[in-house]
Amino acid sequence: MKRFNFILLLVILVFLSVGITAFALSFGKETHPVVIGGNGDREEFQKLYKAYDILKKGYYEDLDESKVINGAINGMVQSLNDPYSAYMDEEAAKQFHHSVSSSFEGIGAEIQEKDGHIVIVSPLKGSPAEKAGLKPKDVVLMVDGKSIQGMSSTEAVMLIRGEKGTKVELTIQRPGVEGTIKIPIIRDEIPVETVHGEMIGDGIAKVQITTFSTNSSKELADKLNELQKKGMKGLVLDLRQNPGGLLDQAVAISSMFVPEGKILFKVEDRNGNIKEYKSEHKGNADFPLVVLIDSGSASASEILAGAVKESADVPLVGQKSFGKGTVQTAQDFPDGSNVKFTTAKWLTPKGNWIHKKGIEPDYKVDLPDYYNLPYLDPKLDLKQGTSSNEVKTAQQMLSALGYNPGRTDGFYDDQTVEQVKKFQAANNLPQSGVFTGKTTEKVIEKLQEKIMKDDPQLAKAVEVLKKEMK
CATH class of the missing domain: 3.90.226.10 (2-enoyl-CoA Hydratase; Chain A, domain 1)
Structure with a gap:
């Protein structure tokens, strides 16, 4: 709802999958060629070589050698337990290099891996992620119904990113909100206009x-x-x-x-x-x-x-x-893959x-509670007699817009029906008393307008600035 390293602009999440992932907000991207391989006589690597030989000889299926080697490097980097260090395969590295100087197709949010979870750092201004209501600190539990628990930020980015016009559904846990929230997002082109x-x-x-x-x-x-x-x-x-x-x-x-x-x-x-x-x-x-x-x-x-x-x-x-x-640098391998690490x-x-x-x-200056209300899917039919967290959110939205549903505990009673009808009448919508479709979309639109107009942090900044200008 409102405007709102490694972290890639998830373009997707969009950003540098910045964040997205991981642009994790690194700053500075220096790339240097690295020679893969090295002296096989180095004692510290003998155990690694032995493990590879054991698997290659004894595993019941043929090894995908590239996958195994990439996995070993990825495990090495993950053992640092640093959300801003990561290994990227050729495709992920390509997206990373493009992320700071081009446009992207995705949802436009930045993510990072934290304590085994994928967490939203920030949605980009005007992005599909922002419009859908993603907020900082939202924990992404599933992508299109698939659990991403334990995934790296790079792996999560590859699931979330996609072509313009396609849909992705994130299941999130928001601090202070009971239960989980499903947020459908239509991917779009994300220009890097900053x-x-x-x-x-x-x-x-x-x-x-x-x-x-x-x-x-x-x-x-x-x-x-x-x-x-x-x-x-x-x-x-x-x-x-x-x-x-x-x-x-x-x-x-x-x-x-x-x-x-x-x-x-x-x-x-x-x-x-x-x-x-x-x-x-x-x-x-x-x-x-x-x-x-x-x-x-x-x-x-x-x-x-x-x-x-x-x-x-x-x-x-x-x-x-x-x-x-912390500060990160990125180094490329000859095959196009990349390792990014904290320096x-x-x-x-x-x-x-x-x-x-x-x-x-x-x-x-804190923001009003309604700034952090979860997204409501217009496909939901919220009507008299139903009780749910979604109804509670709808009631809170109505209250923020000046309508009085009488309660905000999640039970859709007579007064909630009347206030929904009142809102529908004021916005030239059919007065059904059901919170769904065009009604939901219009409530979200009006709430976004209110958020943009009523910005207590900006108001305070202007107040302070006027004193500085005297």
């Missing part, structure tokens, strides 16, 4: 960055120039639901807002060596700024948020960020490691 902006009054502009992709810094510079010509005097930079992306883009964009020479972030390797990244202050973004963050702001978004907060005294508004404080920690300018902790906003 910057959206507009004037919102009183000389204030709002710009949202949805991911840090190949051209994000250029897109942002162009948008800021456009808005300045329209009279922009202050900016709300919206990083909510931004799962991150490329490190070089985080550096370039952070440099627009942080004074030259100030630290943007630090990278610490496993030996404790620290490298500082400093602002080159590119661009002319010298105007009051407030930044919006939430639990879907991860990785490169957190680098930007931490940089402006600690090196430019820019206030943050919203909710605590996701908490991804270092990144720290804020003041040396804070925000991994699994997130960044706290200066002004915490």
Whole structure:
């Protein structure tokens, strides 16, 4: 319902199956050729070679050698117990490389593997995933009725991704909601357009960055120039639901807002060596700024948020960020497969490691409960006398829109019927009193409009910005 490494934009989930999976929000993608094979005399590999020989000689069927070798590499990486490290076969690696510079077909959400579960990090703005109602922290239990328990993010992405116009059904568990929720999603083409902006009054502009992709810094510079010509005097930079992306883009964009020479972030390797990244202050973004963050702001978004907060005294508004404080690199094998792995920690300018902790906003603003209501399938027939979690959701939606069903416990009584009829009459729909089809679609549409209009986090950001502009 609302807008809302490895993490691939699931394009699918879409993103970099970013997330999707796994773009897991890595930032920075460096690829180097790797020579497969090596010195067979290395003692530490003798057990591995022996296991392979035993299976090849004694297994009751012929081995698929490629599959066995890929499985061994995948197991090696999974043993790191790091959701941001993963092995990709040729097809998955191909999707990964395309994910930051092209368009995709999928649902448009970012996922990661966490404690054996596939978790939504963030749906992309305007994506099928967002429109269907996927939310950060939703746990994906099944894809088209198939359990994905124990799957890697890469494996999950391959199930979720698909051609434009095809349907996929995710069964999710949402924190704080009883039972499971089935969410049907029609896949679509997901363009990687990462910057959206507009004037919102009183000389204030709002710009949202949805991911840090190949051209994000250029897109942002162009948008800021456009808005300045329209009279922009202050900016709300919206990083909510931004799962991150490329490190070089985080550096370039952070440099627009942080004074030259100030630290943007630090990278610490496993030996404790620290490298500082400093602002080159590119661009002319010298105007009051407030930044919006939430639990879907991860990785490169957190680098930007931490940089402006600690090196430019820019206030943050919203909710605590996701908490991804590691850096990944990707290396290709000659056959086109790929391994992505964590190489270092990144720290804020003041040396804070925000991994699994997130960044706290200066002004915490929660969203109304109706922002997190689950999706309702228009094919469901909710009518008088029925009792279910779906009825409860329908009643909560009606209440959020100003209708009074009298109860929100999930029992469809006379008053619920009357309020549904009242809504139907107000929206030129047949007054059946049944919550289904066009009625469900219109309720969801109206709720989305309300969410877009009534944004307490944005309202607070504007309030803070106006004080900064004085």
